[in-house]
Amino acid sequence: MRTIVNIFHQLGRWCEPIIEGIIRLCGISAIIFVFGIFFFVFREGMGFFFGGLDIVEFLTSPEWYPTSLSNKRYGVLALIAGTFSVTALAMIIAVPFGLGAAIFVSEFCGPKLKETLKIVIELLAAIPSVVWGFIGLTVMNALIIKIFHVPIGLTMLNGGIILSLMSVPIIVSIGEDALKAVPDSYREAAEALGATRWQVIYRVLLPTAKNGLLAAVLLGVGRAVGETMAVLMTTGHAVNMPNSPFDSVRTLTATIAAELGEAAVGSDHYRVLFIIGVLLFSITFIVNFVTDLVIKGIREKA
C-alpha cells in the first residue's frame, strides 16, 4: 500500500513541471491568439496590400465598386463614414441613457430594486446580435416608417437605435462599477456637509469617477464599431456618404459579412476584405488600448 502511495507521490513530483508548463502555455495563449488573428488576417490580405492596392485611394475614396467589370474601385471612405456615423448616433442615444441608468442603479435605488435591475441589464446584454438585427428588421423598421413617414425604415437611424440598445447594458454595468469604486467616505463627507444626493452626484461622484465613466463609454464605442450582424440587417446596405439619419448606409463590418461569401478566393476583392479586417482590428485595438490606459490611470490615482 505504502509503495503505491509512494509511486503516486513520485509521479506527482515528475508531473508537476509538465503541468506548470501547460498552465504557463495557456497563460500566454491570449497573446498567441491576438498575434495569430493579426497574422492570419493580414496574411490573406497581404498579396493585394503589397501588390496593387493604392493605400491613399483605399482610405480617401468613397467609391466602392469591387465587382464592377470595367472600373473596379476599392475606396472605403464611405464605409468608414458609415461605421462612424452609426456609432456616433448610437452613442448620442446610449451615453446619456446609459450613464443616467448607471447613476440611478448605483445611487438612487434600494438594494432589492438594484439587484433586479442589474439582472435585467445582464440578460439584455446577452441577447444575440442576430436577434437584435431581427428586431430592427421587423419591429423597429415598422415603427420608423410609421412615426417618420419615410418609405424605408432600414436606415442609419434604425441601426443607431439598435446599436444604442446593444451598448447600453455595457455602459450601465461598467459605469456602475466606476461609481461603486468611489470610496463611501467621499459620499459621507459630502452628506455630512448637508449635500443632497443630487449634489453629491454632481459635485463629488461625477468628477471622481469620470475616468471610469469614460472607460464605460469607450467600451460601448468598441462594441458598436465591431458589431456586425445587427448593422448588416438594419442599416439598409447602400454604400453612401451619409447625409441624414434617414439615409441607408453600410459599415465596414457589414461589407465583409455581405461580400466575403461572393468574392472568389484569392481575388483582389477577397483580399481587400481582409485588409478591411486589418483596419477594423487596428481601430478596436486602439480603442481598447486607450480604454486600458484610462482604467490604469484610475487605479494609479486610487
Added chain:
Amino acid sequence: MATDLNSSRTSPEIVAPQLMFTATDQSRKKQLMENIARGIFFVMTLLMILPLVLIVVYLFVKAAPILSPEFFFTNPTNGMRAGGIWAPLLGTIYIVIISLLVSAPIGVLAAVYLNEYARESWFTRIINLAVVNLAGVPSIVHALFGLGAFVYFARMGRSVLAASLTLAIMTLPVIIASTKEALGAVPMAFREACWNTGATRWQTIRGIVLPNSISGILTGVILQVSRAAGETAPIMFTGAVFFKAISEGDVLAYGLLDRFMALSMHLYQLSTQVPGVPEALEYGTAVVLLGAVLMVNALAIALRVYLRSRKRW
C-alpha cells in the same frame, strides 16, 4: 432596561419644538432639485428597459402559434418556407459543445496562470491587455481569422470543427475573466494554510483553490455557452451553410468535418435571404434562439445568487 431606553427615546419632551427643522427657500429648492434628478434618472432607466422587455414579450407572442414539439424535431422544408428547426438546432448544440471542450480548459488554466502563478509585471500586463483585446476584436474579424487559419491554412475546410475552434477563441476571454474573478475570491489564507503543510503550488491549486471556486468557474462556462450559441458572424464563413439535410431525430447526424446549419445563421437567412417565409417561422426561430440564450444566462445568474447565499467565508 432595554425597554426603559426605548421609551426615553420616543418620549416627546426630548425633541423640543423650537429645535425642529423648518424648511427655508434654499432647502426647498435643494429638495426640488433632488426630486427632479431622481425622477429623470428613474425615467431614463425605465426608458432603457421597458421597451426591450416589451419587444421580447412581443416576439414571444408572435411566435406562440408555431412553438410545438413538431417545430423542434422537423427539418426545414420547401426552401425554408415550412417545417421546423431540427437541423439548425442540432448544429448549434454541436458547435457549442465542441467550442466549450476547447475553450473551457484553456480559459481556466489561463486564469489559473494569471491569478496563481504570474507576478505583477509588464509581462502580466501585456497578457491582460491581450485578453481585453481578444474580447474586443469584432466578431467578423474572428470570422476572417477562422477562414484564414482553420479553413484554409489548417485545411479543415468549412466544417463543424473550424467553426467551433473560431468560436472557442472568440469566447475565451469570457471564461478567463470569470474564472479569474472566482479564483481571486478564494482567500489567501486558504492557500497559505495548504502551503504550510508542505503542498506544492499545483497541489494547492488542485486541492484547495479549484474546489473552492468551481461554482464561479461554472458560471463563466455557462456564460460562454450563451455567447457561443448566439454568435453568427464567426460561423458564417467557417462552416455554417444555408441548408443541409440531416436525418430527423438522429443526434449524431453531423460529422466533425461536415458543414452544418446553425440557429443564428438560420434566423439571418430566413429574415434576409429567403422571400416569402411565413412570419411565424421567423419569429419562432428568433424566439427559440433568444429563449435558449436567456435561459442559459438565467441559469448562470441563479447559480451565482445561490452561491453567494451559502458562501462560507
